[in-house]
Amino acid sequence: MNTHEQNRSVELAQQSAEKGSTLLKLARSEIATKLGHDVSSPAPAGWLAEPGASFVTLTRQGELRGCIGTLEAHRPLGLDVRENAVAAAFRDPRFMPLTHVEFDEIRVEVSVLSPSEILVVVSEEHALASLRPNVDGVVFEYAHYRSTFLPQVWEQLPDPAEFMAHLKRKAGLPMDFWAEEVRLSRYTVSKWKESSA
Numbered sequence: 001m002n003t004h005e006q007n008r009s010v011e012l013a014q015q016s017a018e019k020g021s022t023l024l025k026l027a028r029s030e031i032a033t034k035l036g037h038d039v040s041s042p043a044p045a046g047w048l049a050e051p052g053a054s055f056v057t058l059t060r061q062g063e064l065r066g067c068i069g070t071l072e073a074h075r076p077l078g079l080d081v082r083e084n085a086v087a088a089a090f091r092d093p094r095f096m097p098l099t100h101v102e103f104d105e106i107r108v109e110v111s112v113l114s115p116s117e118i119l120v121v122v123s124e125e126h127a128l129a130s131l132r133p134n135v136d137g138v139v140f141e142y143a144h145y146r147s148t149f150l151p152q153v154w155e156q157l158p159d160p161a162e163f164m165a166h167l168k169r170k171a172g173l174p175m176d177f178w179a180e181e182v183r184l185s186r187y188t189v190s191k192w193k194e195s196s197a
Helices: 004-033 079-090 126-130 153-157 160-171
Strands: 054-060 063-069 108-113 117-121 137-142 147-151 183-187 189-193
Touching: 004 079, 004 108, 004 189, 054 079, 063 108, 079 108, 079 189, 117 126, 126 160, 147 160, 153 160, 153 189
Parallel strands: none
Antiparallel strands: 054 063, 054 108, 108 189, 117 183, 137 147, 137 183
């Protein structure tokens, strides 16, 4: 790598860190505002007005505390992150709404999704062979059933067959289900997480 490439690489890393810092502050400040805390939002940035799809994940003491997101970019990224942060904190059906007491204990993670790419597969074996562990987020669709796992889920489910089985269960189908009409697509994410206190 030459000096110009190194400088460009450093510049991109700094931009990514700044973007992540802005998105994390945006998500946290939106949750804080809904809880009645008086907090300042990060300074507006032009790229927040561009369409974007995001997921906001909340963890508490290392355990999932809420995760809500959008698969397609249909509104400005800044708005998408704010809405998903509030939904993850207060409307994830798996959890009770976040309380004042928990607010300082949660860690916020923001994932910004790439556009999804349809996977053309002829069988479940073909689908499993097509997946890229630790890279792909996957959307599973069959009739009205739909689910997704972010790439981060590979950390808990590193085996593609297990990953797919749990994805089907999340959609409300048997873990061994498969049909010709199953549709799969994948996406990647750029993600940022607050450091532990």
